[in-house]
Amino acid sequence: xxxxxxxxxSVLVLEDDFYLADDARQTLEDAGASVLGPVSTVKDALNLLxxxxxxCALVDVNLGAGPNFExxxxxxxxxxxxxxxxxxxxxxxxxxxxxxxxxxxxxxARRLLAVVAALFRx
Amino acid sequence: xxxxxxxILAPIGRDGPAMADILARIGIKATVCAEYATxxxxxxxxxxxxxxxxxxxxxxDLARLFRWVKNQPPWSDLPFIVLxxxxxxxRVSVWRAELVASLGNVTLLERPVQAIxxxxxxxxxxxxxxxxxxxxxxxxxxxxxxxxxxxxxENASDYAIILSDPEDIITSWLPGAAAVFGWSEEEMLGRPVxxxxxxxxxxxxxxxxxxxxxxxxxxxxxxxxxATKGGGRVFLDGQTVALRHVDGTIRGFLKxxxxxxxxxxxxxxxxxLLAELQHRVRNVLAMVGSLVKRGDSGSTTQExxxxxxxxxxxxxxxxxxxxxxxxxxxxxxxxxRDELLSQxxxxxxxxxxxxxxxxxxxxxxxxxxxxxxxxxxxTKYGALRAPAGRIVAQWRVKPQGAQDWLxxxxxxxxxxxxxxGNHRKGxxxxxxxxxxxxxxxxxxxxxxxADGLYCxxxxxxxxxxxxxxxxxxxxxxxxxxxxxx
Numbered sequence: 001x002x003x004x005x006x007x008x009x010s011v012l013v014l015e016d017d018f019y020l021a022d023d024a025r026q027t028l029e030d031a032g033a034s035v036l037g038p039v040s041t042v043k044d045a046l047n048l049l050x051x052x053x054x055x056c057a058l059v060d061v062n063l064g065a066g067p068n069f070e071x072x073x074x075x076x077x078x079x080x081x082x083x084x085x086x087x088x089x090x091x092x093x094x095x096x097x098x099x100x101x102x103x104x105x106x107x108x109a110r111r112l113l114a115v116v117a118a119l120f121r122x
Numbered sequence: 123x124x125x126x127x128x129x130i131l132a133p134i135g136r137d138g139p140a141m142a143d144i145l146a147r148i149g150i151k152a153t154v155c156a157e158y159a160t161x162x163x164x165x166x167x168x169x170x171x172x173x174x175x176x177x178x179x180x181x182x183d184l185a186r187l188f189r190w191v192k193n194q195p196p197w198s199d200l201p202f203i204v205l206x207x208x209x210x211x212x213r214v215s216v217w218r219a220e221l222v223a224s225l226g227n228v229t230l231l232e233r234p235v236q237a238i239x240x241x242x243x244x245x246x247x248x249x250x251x252x253x254x255x256x257x258x259x260x261x262x263x264x265x266x267x268x269x270x271x272x273x274x275x276e277n278a279s280d281y282a283i284i285l286s287d288p289e290d291i292i293t294s295w296l297p298g299a300a301a302v303f304g305w306s307e308e309e310m311l312g313r314p315v316x317x318x319x320x321x322x323x324x325x326x327x328x329x330x331x332x333x334x335x336x337x338x339x340x341x342x343x344x345x346x347x348x349a350t351k352g353g354g355r356v357f358l359d360g361q362t363v364a365l366r367h368v369d370g371t372i373r374g375f376l377k378x379x380x381x382x383x384x385x386x387x388x389x390x391x392x393x394x395l396l397a398e399l400q401h402r403v404r405n406v407l408a409m410v411g412s413l414v415k416r417g418d419s420g421s422t423t424q425e426x427x428x429x430x431x432x433x434x435x436x437x438x439x440x441x442x443x444x445x446x447x448x449x450x451x452x453x454x455x456x457x458x459r460d461e462l463l464s465q466x467x468x469x470x471x472x473x474x475x476x477x478x479x480x481x482x483x484x485x486x487x488x489x490x491x492x493x494x495x496x497x498x499x500x501t502k503y504g505a506l507r508a509p510a511g512r513i514v515a516q517w518r519v520k521p522q523g524a525q526d527w528l529x530x531x532x533x534x535x536x537x538x539x540x541x542x543g544n545h546r547k548g549x550x551x552x553x554x555x556x557x558x559x560x561x562x563x564x565x566x567x568x569x570x571x572a573d574g575l576y577c578x579x580x581x582x583x584x585x586x587x588x589x590x591x592x593x594x595x596x597x598x599x600x601x602x603x604x605x606x607x
Contacts, residue, residue: 040561
């Protein structure tokens, strides 16, 4: 049944670490979602967003050079719901994103799916 | 003043000594001068009053006396008691008027003079003179404490001290302010204090808010970043104080603040480092979690444990190197040699060489693990296991477009590969063919030739930010241009 949890949903994954990105992809695909990316840079994410609109986006706060919210803003401006993944304290996330769920790393597969599924129920 | 004396000049008859007697009886010390020249010689600060009969002065050249009177210090106004003479009125009136005007502090007593008139006048004069001495003493005390404060204030070079008028226009710009902000006194006098605020604070009206708070509360904290002449920033910790006249109206403002820029930057750096460390630790744990999930197909539990242990150890080695300090990279050659040596590889069977290349943190992390996988595989299945096996690891740096690329080759030889000897597509293959493109924006390939394994990894070299980068600028002096962060 869990395979149907995210059936028909598309999720953009923006995460600079290959293993974490690949794990997230695997988890989401196993739950029936189609994954855009994963991509490791803001530029690649924006290129993808120019071509297609996912149902939600999973965004790592640090893409290698400290906290960065450029892609989060671009995603928000396209009305795509987003979920943060971060190794920082949740307080690093600016107030403008207060209602975006935040997954603390390391996040296991079950938690990731629960948060994504909850976003679609809203 | 101790030893102060009343000088008496009454050259005719016994008037002089008689006057001295009368004064002695009321406890006032007096000195009788026989003639005008003696009086002039004896005049000085110790002289508490002068009692003089007109006939002692009439017909003399009074220029020296008048000059003495005129040149007294600001605190001094020597009192004169002048006893009129019996000279004919028409001869003496003009002269007398000039005398009274020139001596200034004059009590004119017409003769004959009652003893009580004389003593009361002289007593009053001596009293007034005593006040002058006391004032002089207070003045010099004030002066020396003023001097002390001036020295302290002017030498407090870590403290910016600024005085301004009620409109907050700078009226005093002390050396400490010049040292902290870089602007000289000439540059700042007459400018508004708001010019030391940052443009952001000025736009928000902070200078006005601060002044209003000082007006209402008497003083208000002034603890914030300020602008310097060089376009840099200094962090001041201090306050703004409203200065008032006796009637309560604002006389101006005093702004005093200690330059704590370095402390402030250290605190910021500390906070950023702490957040980075937290991020780093969580990421590493997430990565270890991911490694645990990634086994090699078909390996036994025992093999898996060993391989996983080796990968975590390789990860730990890079972490140790990269967290030594800010701005560190890792030498490519030492990565390769360390991994081969940790497999106890015989140096005679390996050849490692290429130009000196320092890898940025991310590249160091990926390559350490890649080399680790290659070296472990060589020990288990490849060149380090075969008796005649050899490993050549060489690299070069090649410009490609606007960037330098590192091209690394790893070639094993001296193996006899069974015709069906597919090497296992496992962790190492994924790392080289998928993680290298994903994280380093490069290329990675791994092939099994008839002679042995051949691997090629190429990626653009980035000048690496350290994982300990805080983006907080180093301390700078107020005058120097701020370097781009």
